[in-house]
Amino acid sequence: METFFLALLTAFIWGFVPFLEKVGLSSVEPTAAYMVRCSGVFLGVVILIAFTPQFPSFGKMGVKSIFFLIFAGILAGVVAQLVFYKALKMGEISRVIPITSCYPLFTFLLGWIFLGEEVTLSKVAGMLLILGGILLLK
Template sequence: MEAFFLALLTAFIWGFVPFLEKVGLSSVEPTAAYLIRCSGVFLGVVILIAFTPQFPSFGKMGIKAIFFLVLAGILAGVVAQLVFYKALKTGEISKIIPVTCCYPVFSFLLGWIFLGEEITLSKAVGVLLILGGILLLK
């Protein structure tokens, strides 16, 4: 049950942050806004390091893990964030957020195709519901 509440808290935070970003983007160009946002990430990392003095798992990381995590950081933390800001700056938050939140569909497909994850009825229904919701917004 703890995992569910943590996921729900994550969803709330991820739902609240675009509101803050939309307000912040009202008078600034998306790239400049992104750079300012990154200062918040940097500050958060500094605080995290200050309160978590030991990172024993760093020494256990292989090149493959490091490569994929750095690539994920570049794609999600830079590329997708800049594209998202451009969409959020020019579109309605109520239409942009639901579309960007269809990422589980892509995760589902990639997991099925490349990781051999099973297609279940509940996963298929979830994907169809997400896609149906996106079509209603159009």
């Protein structure tokens, strides 16, 4: 139940943040807005460091883990965020967010192809629902 609650809370936050971003983008270019948003991330990291006494897992990280996490940060935290801001500035929030939120479809496919994750009827049904929603918004 705790996992479900945390996932639901994450979904709520991720659903609320684009609203704030759309309002914030109303009078600024996406690149400038992105840089201002990054200051919020930086402030959050500073607060996290201040209240976290130690980071024992840093010493245990291998080169592979570091590489993939940095690469993920660049892709999600810079490239995708800038593309997202451009789409959000140009389009209606009610159309942009459902399309950008179809990322589980790509995660499902990558997990199946590269990680050998199981394909189940419920997963396929979920992916079909996502695809149907995207087609309706097009």
